[in-house]
Each structure stands twice: as C-alpha cells, then as structure tokens.
Amino acid sequence: MTGPFGAINTGTGVVAGDMRANENATITAVQTLFAREHNRIVDRLPSHLSDKEKFQIARKVVSAEQQWITYHEFLPAMGVRLAPYRGYRPDVRTSLANEFATVGYRSHSMVRGDFKVVTQLSRYTQQQLDTLRARGMSITITGSQVEIGIPPRLLPFNPDLVDQVQIGPLLQSFGLQPENRNDEVVDEDTLRSIVFLIPGCVPRCLTAVIDVAALDVERGRDHGIAAYNDLRRTYGLAPKPSFRAISGETTETFPADPELTPGDEINDPDSLDYVRPGVRRTTTAARLKAIYGDVSGLDAVVGMMAEPRLPGSEFGELQHAIWKRQFEALHDGDRFFYANDPALRVIKARYGIDYRRPLGDVIAANTDIQRADLAYDVFRAHPSVG
Ligand code: HEM
Numbered sequence: 001m002t003g004p005f006g007a008i009n010t011g012t013g014v015v016a017g018d019m020r021a022n023e024n025a026t027i028t029a030v031q032t033l034f035a036r037e038h039n040r041i042v043d044r045l046p047s048h049l050s051d052k053e054k055f056q057i058a059r060k061v062v063s064a065e066q067q068w069i070t071y072h073e074f075l076p077a078m079g080v081r082l083a084p085y086r087g088y089r090p091d092v093r094t095s096l097a098n099e100f101a102t103v104g105y106r107s108h109s110m111v112r113g114d115f116k117v118v119t120q121l122s123r124y125t126q127q128q129l130d131t132l133r134a135r136g137m138s139i140t141i142t143g144s145q146v147e148i149g150i151p152p153r154l155l156p157f158n159p160d161l162v163d164q165v166q167i168g169p170l171l172q173s174f175g176l177q178p179e180n181r182n183d184e185v186v187d188e189d190t191l192r193s194i195v196f197l198i199p200g201c202v203p204r205c206l207t208a209v210i211d212v213a214a215l216d217v218e219r220g221r222d223h224g225i226a227a228y229n230d231l232r233r234t235y236g237l238a239p240k241p242s243f244r245a246i247s248g249e250t251t252e253t254f255p256a257d258p259e260l261t262p263g264d265e266i267n268d269p270d271s272l273d274y275v276r277p278g279v280r281r282t283t284t285a286a287r288l289k290a291i292y293g294d295v296s297g298l299d300a301v302v303g304m305m306a307e308p309r310l311p312g313s314e315f316g317e318l319q320h321a322i323w324k325r326q327f328e329a330l331h332d333g334d335r336f337f338y339a340n341d342p343a344l345r346v347i348k349a350r351y352g353i354d355y356r357r358p359l360g361d362v363i364a365a366n367t368d369i370q371r372a373d374l375a376y377d378v379f380r381a382h383p384s385v386g
Contacts, residue, residue, distance in 0.1 A: 014028055014031065014032070022157050025162055026170070026174065028162050029171055032162060033171060033363065034065075034066065034362075037062055037362050041062065041353060045353075046351070057347055060341075061353055064355035067338050068338055068357070069358065069359045070327075077377065078314045079310065079312045079315065080313065080320060080323050080324060081313075082328050083324075083328055085331055085337075085339055088332070089332045090333075091333075093329065093333055098224075099322055100325075102223045103301045103304060104304070104319050104322030104323055104326065105323070105326075106216045106301065108186055109180065109181070109183055109186050111179065112179050112180045112187060113189045113191075114149070115149075115155070115173070115177065116150070117169045117170060118148075119148075121141055121145060124146065129146070132148060135164075136151060152189045152190040152194070171369065175360075175374060175378035175379070178381040182314040182315060184284050184306050192211045193209060193211065194210055217302060221299070225300050227296060227300060228302070228304070229303075231300040232303075232317075232318055235325065239295075240295060243284075243295060246303055246306050247284045252285035252286050252289045254266075304316060305319075338355060358378070360375060363378065
C-alpha cells in the first residue's frame with residue numbers, strides 16, 4: 001500500500017485517510033509513523049494468511065494501539081479524569097458532539113510555533129544542511145549536535161520536510177519541547193496570522209491569511225453553539241455571574257489612566273502589555289467586559305479559554321467537562337473498544353502481537369531512534385532525555 005516513506009506522496013502531498021495529514025509536517029510525521037506501524041505488523045504475520053487477512057489484523061491492532069495511547073497516555077497527560085470504563089453500552093452514541101468539535105477540542109491555545117529539532121550532526125551531509133538552511137530553517141552546530149529551528153510558516157502543507165529533517169529526530173523532538181499552556185493566549189505566528197497555501201492547486205495557488213482564534217469564535221456562531229453560561233448549564237456546571245468569576249481575577253475594571261477616555265481603554269494596544277512575567281496591565285475580565293458588556297452573550301469558546309485551569313489539568317471546568325463527556329462516550333459506545341474486543345486477545349495468543357504499547361515504543365519500532373533515547377511517556381516533556 002505504501003512506499004518507504006510510509007505514506008503515498010503524490011508530489012502535492014501525502015495521501016492518508018484525512019487530507020489534514022498534510023496540514024502540518026508534524027501531523028504528516030505522526031500519520032507516517034502509524035502507516036509504518038501497520039506495515040511492521042503485516043510483516044510479522046505468518047505467510048499463510050492472505051493479504052486481506054493481514055491488512056485487517058494490522059488495522060485492528062493499530063486502531064487499538066491508538067486508543068490505548070489516547071486513554072493511557074494522552075488524556076492523563078492533559079489532566080482529563082474519566083469515570084472508570086465498565087464495558088460496552090449500546091445506548092451510548094459515539095458521534096462527536098457539535099460542542100466538542102466546535103468548542104472543546106479546539107485546543108489551539110496549546111499550539112507552539114517555534115519548533116526545534118536537536119539531534120546528531122552526523123545524520124546530515126553538508127549539502128542537506130545547506131538545503132534546510134536555504135528553505136528557511138536555522139542551523140546551529142554545537143560539537144557533535146545540530147539544532148534545526150523550523151519556523152511555523154514552513155510546517156503547513158510541506159510533507160517533504162519529514163524526509164528532509166528525518167522522521168526519527170522530528171518525532172523525538174516533539175516529546176522534548178513543551179507546548180504552550182492552554183489559556184486565553186493563542187500563538188500569533190502559528191495560528192493568528194497564518195498563511196495557508198491551498199494544497200493541490202498547481203500551477204495557480206490560492207493563499208489565504210487566517211486567524212484561527214477568530215475562526216473558532218465565528219464557527220461557534222455558525223454552528224449555533226449556546227452562549228457560555230448556557231453551555232455550562234448543559235454540562236452540569238453552575239453559570240458564572242461575572243467576568244471576574246469566570247477568569248478568577250480580582251477585578252473587571254481597567255486601571256485608571258489619565259491619558260485615556262473612560263470607556264475607550266479597550267482600544268488602547270498597551271492594555272495587553274505585561275507588567276511582570278505572565279501578568280498583563282489589564283485583566284482578561286476587564287477586556288471581556290469591555291467587549292461583551294454582559295456575561296449572557298459571551299461566546300462559549302471565549303469563556304472556556306478564560307477559565308483558570310483545574311489543579312493537575314490543562315483545562316478549566318467547562319473544557320474538562322466537554323472532553324470528559326466525549327471521551328467517555330467514545331469508549332462506552334464503541335463495541336470494538338480495545339477493552340471490549342475479544343479479537344485482540346486472539347491476535348495476542350496466535351501471533352504474539354500486543355496492542356498495549358506506549359507511543360515511545362511505536363516510535364522506536366518504526367524509526368532509527370532508540371527506545372532509551374525517548375521518555376517512557378513521550379507526552380510529558382523531559383528535557384534531560386535525548
Ligand atoms: C499548527 C497547528 C494547527 C493549525 C494551523 C490548525 C488550524 C485549524 C484550522 C484552520 C481549522 C479550521 C477552523 C474553521 O474554519 O472553523 C481548525 C479546526 C480545528 N482544529 Fe486546529 N489547528 C492546529 C492544531 C490543532 C490542535 C493541536 C488541535 C487539538 C488538540 C486542533 C483542533 C481542531 C478542531 C477540533 C477543529 C475543528 C474540526 C472540525 O470541526 O471538523 N487543532 N484548525
């Protein structure tokens with residue numbers, strides 16, 4: 001099905017189940033990893049099985065691996081606490097809630113733009129390093145190590161970058177670099193002034209500059225998402241009486257400034273200045289009040305992002321509630337969820353193939369990165385490893 005790259009590259013992009021495989025080279029790398037994992041499992045199966053049987057077994061194992069990684073590594077790393085799994089429930093619908101796709105899962109605030117790959121210099125020839133530099137990457141050599149800085153503008157619709165930088169160091173580096181905090185700030189370069197090249201448009205390419213945070217707000221309105229407090233009620237949470245109560249700050253009033261007309265403070269760009277690391281001159285609550293006036297009309301996605309994080313979690317109350325309900329439904333209502341699928345036990349007994357593998361194992365099995373050079377749980381950044 002696939003070439004040595006691991007996924008079919010047509011020249012305008014790789015082909016995978018979802019065209020967003022090309023949206024970002026980091027996604028291309030992960031899609032490629034699991035295409036390789038599929039092929040690796042196929043190669044381990046006995047030759048008397050037909051191609052179709054091998055395909056179906058590998059497909060089932062890779063699906064279970066992805067679920068296992070999601071529920072054992074990803075969700076705990078994000079601080080999402082689910083009710084214990086109690087088996088298949090035919091009365092539960094697994095379809096994604098509008099509120100999940102349009103509000104809760106849009107974790108764009110966490111995306112970080114300045115991506116660095118740190119690896120052995122000996123991996124690349126001088127010509128390859130020159131090519132990376134010519135494409136706009138920064139190259140810093142320290143002894144036997146090289147640091148490749150990849151600016152955000154090179155990541156979208158650029159699947160060739162995975163081959164050029166090499167999939168092993170790329171995947172290894174994802175686990176070494178913490179993402180941004182999930183809060184009310186969305187990365188400017190990566191998501192708020194992003195130049196999108198519409199893929200597959202040779203010879204005439206359309207480009208668009210988009211602000212994903214603004215799209216998130218507008219998309220909520222397009223989809224008829226309830227206002228913030230109504231959505232809180234739907235998820236069993238008490239409504240918030242004020243902007244201050246939402247953000248957990250002490251005031252929703254702007255500091256006095258004799259140079260500004262009262263009521264016009266929101267139009268002052270300096271209102272976003274930091275007075276000390278992490279603390280702005282004006283509160284989020286004051287800015288939200290100036291824009292919305294009253295809590296009743298607050299867009300759900302905006303209120304959700306303004307909530308303080310729960311202890312041990314990346315999410316505030318509303319976002320946590322949306323993820324919890326969706327991910328519980330996704331396992332409860334899935335007859336083939338790994339913990340409910342007897343075929344996985346048969347595959348383990350017959351072929352010795354176990355789906356319970358941390359993502360670090362999958363990376364080590366399908367790239368030239370050694371397992372010891374990856375954290376056990378690659379969803380948690382361990383700068384000392386690697
Ligand atoms: C560089 C990274 C990313 C970029 C450039 C990006 C960009 C986008 C864009 C342009 C949209 C469409 C917005 C619209 O028209 O409504 C979108 C949708 C979405 N994004 Fe992202 N995104 C990124 C990362 C992420 C991450 C890390 C997550 C979640 C963990 C995420 C979750 C979503 C969801 C759930 C949607 C809506 C999908 C749907 O309704 O079908 N994105 N993203």
